[in-house]
Amino acid sequence: MKKKLRSQEWFGKKGKDGFIYRAWMKNQGIPNDEFLGKPVIGICNTWSELTPCNAHFRELAESVKRGIIESGGLPLEFPVMSLGETLIKPTAMLYRNLVSMDVEESIRANPLDGVVLMCGCDKTTPALVMGACSVDIPSIVVSGGAMLTGKYEGRNIGTSDIWRFSESVRSGIMTEEELNLAEAGMCRSRGHCAVMGTASSMACMVEALGLSLPGNAAIPAADSNRKVLAQLTGRRIVEMVKEDLKPSTILTRQAFENAIKVNAAIGGSTNFVIHLLAIAGRVGIPLCMEDFDHLSDNIPLIANLQPSGEYFMEDLYYAGGLPAVMKEIKKILHVDCITSNGKTIEENLIYAKTLNKSVVSSVENPFKKHSGIAVLKGNLCEFGAIIKPSAADPYLMQHTGRAIVFENIEDYKLRIDDPELPVDENSVLVLKNVGPKGYPGMPEVGNMGLPKKLLEKGITDMVRISDGRMSGTGFGTVILHVSPETADNGVIAIVQDGDLIQLDVAKRQLNLLVEKEEIARRRTALAAIPNPFSRGYVRLFVEHVEQAHLGADFDFLKGGSGSEVSRDSH
Ligand code: FES
Numbered sequence: 001m002k003k004k005l006r007s008q009e010w011f012g013k014k015g016k017d018g019f020i021y022r023a024w025m026k027n028q029g030i031p032n033d034e035f036l037g038k039p040v041i042g043i044c045n046t047w048s049e050l051t052p053c054n055a056h057f058r059e060l061a062e063s064v065k066r067g068i069i070e071s072g073g074l075p076l077e078f079p080v081m082s083l084g085e086t087l088i089k090p091t092a093m094l095y096r097n098l099v100s101m102d103v104e105e106s107i108r109a110n111p112l113d114g115v116v117l118m119c120g121c122d123k124t125t126p127a128l129v130m131g132a133c134s135v136d137i138p139s140i141v142v143s144g145g146a147m148l149t150g151k152y153e154g155r156n157i158g159t160s161d162i163w164r165f166s167e168s169v170r171s172g173i174m175t176e177e178e179l180n181l182a183e184a185g186m187c188r189s190r191g192h193c194a195v196m197g198t199a200s201s202m203a204c205m206v207e208a209l210g211l212s213l214p215g216n217a218a219i220p221a222a223d224s225n226r227k228v229l230a231q232l233t234g235r236r237i238v239e240m241v242k243e244d245l246k247p248s249t250i251l252t253r254q255a256f257e258n259a260i261k262v263n264a265a266i267g268g269s270t271n272f273v274i275h276l277l278a279i280a281g282r283v284g285i286p287l288c289m290e291d292f293d294h295l296s297d298n299i300p301l302i303a304n305l306q307p308s309g310e311y312f313m314e315d316l317y318y319a320g321g322l323p324a325v326m327k328e329i330k331k332i333l334h335v336d337c338i339t340s341n342g343k344t345i346e347e348n349l350i351y352a353k354t355l356n357k358s359v360v361s362s363v364e365n366p367f368k369k370h371s372g373i374a375v376l377k378g379n380l381c382e383f384g385a386i387i388k389p390s391a392a393d394p395y396l397m398q399h400t401g402r403a404i405v406f407e408n409i410e411d412y413k414l415r416i417d418d419p420e421l422p423v424d425e426n427s428v429l430v431l432k433n434v435g436p437k438g439y440p441g442m443p444e445v446g447n448m449g450l451p452k453k454l455l456e457k458g459i460t461d462m463v464r465i466s467d468g469r470m471s472g473t474g475f476g477t478v479i480l481h482v483s484p485e486t487a488d489n490g491v492i493a494i495v496q497d498g499d500l501i502q503l504d505v506a507k508r509q510l511n512l513l514v515e516k517e518e519i520a521r522r523r524t525a526l527a528a529i530p531n532p533f534s535r536g537y538v539r540l541f542v543e544h545v546e547q548a549h550l551g552a553d554f555d556f557l558k559g560g561s562g563s564e565v566s567r568d569s570h
């Protein structure tokens with residue numbers, strides 16, 4: 001028997017309740033027959049002029065709507081809070097969980113049978129997927145696409161160059177005027193960051209998980225095919241409702257394993273770890289930090305994209321898109337996983353092919369032998385820390401050096417260029433208090449810029465450790481997400497200037513070379529840290545956010561509450 005549409009619990013009602021549910025909708029000029037059992041599809045839109053990466057989403061939503069109507073559905077677009085990386089202070093990540101709540105409650109509370117999630121800038125993807133998973137009605141993602149490749153003085157540039165440019169200005173290689181020219185050439189079109197930063201990694205993640213149509217990740221925002229994909233997605237969601245194809249069906253343990261392997265092959269963002277853990281938590285799939293390490297072990301870097309490689313998202317599209325990458329690593333993927341178009345990965349990859357070997361290579365002949373995320377353990381990070389070896393200098397993969405400690409980001413900014421700072425290229429920069437609770441939201445400051453005096457000597461990389469994150473566009477020998485964090489009185493809290501720290505990526509070790517007794521002595525001197533926020537969302541955040549190795553979701557948001565709502569509003 002055909003399942004009764006959820007929306008009919010509203011629009012199919014007789015009497016007072018049905019009157020209220022339908023009558024006010026009709027003020028939008030919707031004819032009566034639209035309410036007689038058509039699948040109602042929500043378009044969850046993160047459009048905002050404050051989120052430049054998603055600023056074209058109202059137009060893109062029109063294509064989604066066209067597709068929904070063509071397939072016999074009723075599209076209803078609704079806004080949720082939008083998160084732009086560039087403008088939101090102190091960090092967009094502070095609000096990822098808030099948006100996920102907004103999305104979850106908006107979907108559940110309304111007469112929706114299916115939902116199209118419009119995702120772009122970094123956090124908008126995990127936030128929407130997390131929220132939708134906790135409701136578990138048929139859901140599909142349309143990503144907004146990346147910008148066209150930036151241009152400066154005849155060469156290609158992207159977000160990763162910002163870090164290079166700012167170091168160049170500090171070391172006097174680049175002038176302010178040149179920086180202004182680069183700024184003018186960086187963002188040439190609508191869309192999100194053009195490198196394999198977090199936004200692109202998230203778009204690849206949803207495609208690898210099977211939550212979008214194949215090809216979704218790489219079509220540039222400015223390419224007409226982006227609209228075509230949006231329209232096809234609109235058509236497809238209506239079918240998904242009829243098939244009752246829900247996130248819980250698509251998101252198996254195997255699907256998560258595929259996403260981890262694909263993220264390794266593309267040299268995806270470190271933020272991927274935190275977001276995928278949080279999504280897995282919502283669907284109740286067991287996943288831990290170590291999975292990211294052992295599943296990406298032996299997966300070489302296939303996609304030659306910045307920040308790990310040379311090219312940009314636009315190039316990936318012309319080279320065959322993510323399906324080309326997935327086809328190259330097909331042997332190690334679970335190809336029988338079902339995806340949102342109702343087909344398996346195997347079926348989706350039949351016509352995929354690589355069109356440019358300089359952008360998408362092969363397992364036999366990769367750009368780098370090692371990619372992925374290495375998960376470190378040791379006394380400095382009992383629950384783990386991560387490093388992205390493909391974006392780091394190989395000679396620092398095994399390194400012992402003395403700590404230069406910064407108590408917080410302000411302390412770092414104040415002292416990093418002080419000529420008296422006793423720092424050299426062998427030092428290990430340690431930044432405390434930028435973890436989930438210590439700097440609510442865990443800002444992307446882990447890839448600390450190097451001291452000016454070392455930049456002037458031509459040094460370009462150093463070992464840097466923090467309990468924070470870094471932008472997916474960042475690079476360097478940067479150890480992130482140290483857990484437990486400083487504000488949870490993890491061992492990182494007691495590191496002092498001059499302590500020896502040993503990193504051994506091959507052995508997956510990160511240790512503070514200080515006697516056990518001394519560590520214990522210093523730790524007993526630590527006092528419990530009270531929540532400095534007495535009200536509002538940030539108070540809730542600090543009280544409930546979990547540590548990075550668990551995905552930094554709120555403890556009370558794990559799992560889902562389903563889509564049932566039994567009570568009426570009047
Ligand atoms: Fe939005 Fe980079 S700032 S994706």
Ligand code: MG
Binds near residue numbers: 085122444471473
């Ligand atoms: Mg970012």
